[in-house]
Amino acid sequence: MKKTDLAIGLYLLAAIIFLIVPIPSVLLDILLALNISLALIVLFNALFTKEVLNMASFPTILLFTTIFRISLNVSSTRLILTTGEPGNVVETFGGFVGGGDPIVGIIVFIILILVQFMVINKGSERVAEVTARFTLDAMPGKQMAIDADLNTGAITDTQARERREKIQEESGFFGSMDGATKYVKGDAVAGLIITVINFAGGIAMGVIRQGIPMAEAFNKYTILTIGDGLVSQIPSLLISLATGILVTKVSKEADFGDLLVKQLFSIPKVLYMVGGSLIFLGIVTPLSALVFCTYGVVFIICGRVIAGRIEVDDIEEQASMDEISGDEIRKPENVVSLLQVDPIELEFGYGIIPLADVNQGGDLLDRVVLIRRQIALELGCVVPMIRLRDNIQLNPNQYVIKIKGIPVSEGEILFDHYMAMNPGFVEEEITGIPTFEPSFHLPAIWITENQRERAESVGYTVVDPPSIIATHLTEIIRGHIHELLTRQDVQNLINNVQEANPTLITELVPKLLSVGEIQKVLQNLLKEGISIRDLITIFETLADYAATTRDTDVLTEYARQSLKRAISSKYFPASETTSVVTLDPKIEQEIMGSVKQTEQGAYLALDPDKTQNIIHSVEEEIQKLENIGKNPIVITSPIVRMYFKKLTQDYFKDLIVISYNEIESNVELQSVGMVTV
CATH class of the missing domain: 1.10.8.540 (FHIPEP family, domain 3)
Incomplete structure (x- = not known):
């Protein structure tokens, strides 16, 4: 067993035993001093910890210290009622704080109780409740921000995992703190009740059992009761204060002391105004001129010193930045970083920045996340990180899509406009700025917000600028996913x-x-x-x-x-007959006869004239399919399919070539032509 585990076990076991077994006053003094020490340790740890999660076990610590403090309170109560001698610590606290006067002691004790109940406990409880609520409500937004940073390449998978774990820990911590503040409040209430019992019970025991006069019993047991209450309430107050510090701590960058001094005494003009105000009050009003004018002069001097320090720091920072920049440029290893190529980049002019800036309402980052999810579900492939960056060399509304550092496509949008496309059955044409849809190069027009509703009502397909960019990026990724x-x-x-x-x-x-x-x-x-x-x-x-x-x-x-089931479901709807083009068996024989086998694989050695005749025939046949609004699909025998695809892929980018073995038996096909020469 570890020593730490043994110590914690004995700490809890002692708290349980002290509730049952009487302890001598000497041992009570030692344990009360230990209790005050632990409370101070907890307080200063809470004050100077840089991050609340560094004290993630605070709710448990709070429970342990509470039960230990209550057990000591019970032991001291037992000694007060039985012997009237609870030890040096309790007697000293009661006599020293109250100055030997029970009335003064009662007033001081009541003030202490009011401060703890109405200020610290109540405020800590409310702050913990609100913090827990806001932390839980903010979790989805923080998760989306992490996903956005991950997708844009700003952080790695490991960093994203660490941030997600940290968010979970924070939500668990503040949720626990919301409940732990109830321990603090209950502990204070229990201490107050025990104090009342000590006061009434002690006087009764002194008068009835010990035969002490009423006045003497009142003085003696009032002082002892106040001492016992202070011994228990002061550590309780320290723990309450530590709770309040933890739930209100917002900085993660520096110690609380440094942060407090920096935030209060970092603006010279504030100190000038305060110093001037104090001097004015000291001279004009009957207030002590010596005190107020002295403070005023001190604040003005401090403001001047801080102003000079700020000027020096600015000069040193500028010089340091210039030196660092020069060193970075001169480093030979910086050339290596220039060799890295991002798989996918989306560069855009400064006019498109609002679409990518979350603070300005842009949702382009969220759309990038959805694109990666869509491609993963559709093609079963994980899209690499998509780098988004602005480029001042581009036109303000222009964007460029790069694959492995090479531009493959570009587009331009108009802000405060929508792109309207005619699907072919528009009832009434509307006016706009002519353009082309960047993904499929279809004719379109730019229209204003006022025209949008009318355009949709007459049959136009209307899309906003972010959707145009997202669709364009999706199509480019689809077309180059095999390279990535x-x-x-x-x-x-x-x-x-x-x-x-x-x-x-x-x-x-x-x-x-x-x-x-x-x-x-x-x-x-x-x-x-x-x-x-x-x-x-x-x-x-x-x-x-x-x-x-x-x-x-x-x-x-x-x-x-x-994979013929998947291929059939993609290209051949089950509820309708699909129009296709077939391949002449003679052409298939010529293609197979022209296949040459090498160690590097097979290739076609077809006569150029025959190749051109085949391409011309394919163009004529797929035109028939396009005229009736169908996908250009050519059906071939299995052995010829890959060679025919290689033959035509440079001429017809969207041509679909499928073999008979890739078609389900229940698919209905209709041939509208044959590729022949």
Whole structure:
């Protein structure tokens, strides 16, 4: 058993024993001195601790000291009533504080009780209640702020976890303090009742049992009762004061003493005004001129000294900052920090800053959090941290989206305007500033707030500037998510699957495939918009076929076929017939005949003229689908699908190529054309 555990156990055990077993007055003196010492230790710890959580165990300490103090109060009461000699500490407190006069002692004791009840206890109880309520109410906002900082890269995962734990600890601490203040109030009430009992019981015992005259009994037991009350109420007052200090402590940066002096005596003009006021009162009024004028001169001198110190500190701080800036520039390791590239960046002009500033009502940070959640649910991939930063080199209302430091798209918004898009069935056109929607490059117009309601009523789709930026950013991430999937990300996904499926991962990695090869398969799926959320199915398929081939393109096709339910539900609604385009078998044979196998993988060696004819035919056929408002989908045989996709991906970015093996049997298809030459 630890020594500290033993000491705490004995402390509590002694408190219980003293409630039952009589103790001699000498031992009571020692324990009362110990009780006062502990109360002072608690008070000064509460005063000088830099953060309230450094005394997170204060509610428990409060309970321990309360029960110990009550047990001593009971022991002293027993000695007062039985022997009339409770010891040196009680007698000294009663005689010294009251000056040997019971009336003076009673008045001092009543004042002490009033201060504790009406000022400290009541105020501490109310502050603890309000603090606990506000701390609990502020928890969701603090959690959202941590998520926003985490998503923008301002803090790491470890720092975010530490902040969340700290928020939980603070809420638990202030909730406990709200209840612990009831101990302080109850302790004071119990001490007052015990004091009344001592007073009445002591006089009765002195007159009836000891035969002391009434006046002598009144003097003796009044002094002893006041001494006993003060011995118990003073430590109680100290603990109450410590409670009030803890629940009102707001600074986490410095000791309370330094903070108090700094806040009261840091503004010279305040001291000048106070000094002048005191000198005026000392000269004009009958107040003591010596005292008031002396104080006034002292405050004016202090103000001048502080003003000079502030000027020196400002000069030293400026010089220090210049020196630090120069040292930072000269450090060779600072070049290394310039080599780091953020996966995703959103840079914007100074006019867009209000959209990202929470203090100005901007919700762009919250939208970034929702984007990461949306992509995770939709594609099963964790989006890296999205860095948001302002760039004064951009136009005020311009923004640029960068992937790995390279701009890939940009846009421009108009503040106090809304973007209205015609979905094709608008009843009446409205006037506005012509523009293009940045995500899909659709024609649109900028309209004012006054036009918004009318535009929506006639059929326009109306969106606000933050939604435009968020949608644009989402589409860019979707289109480049395969580039952002690193080996470390794949390893994290593997670790998540391994927790519930250790056998599968043990068989697959690294015996059959490396992390890099699995990364290539997942990148191929994400590149064509296929969700990798069902990792167990993907990994089991890879484990089935990796023994026969390690070609990541071929393994991707097997994974796609195992995900045919997800692919079918994405592209082929169950309640309707989907229009598609098929591929001429002759073209399929030509493509397969042009496939060349190398150690680095397979590639197409198709004649350029035939390639152009195929591309021209694809363009004509998908135009038919677009004319009837359908997605451009081409159906091929399984063996040809990946080669045909590679052939057309540079020409048709949004073309969907699906093999027959990736379609559920209950899907209804209708061919509206065939790619042929």
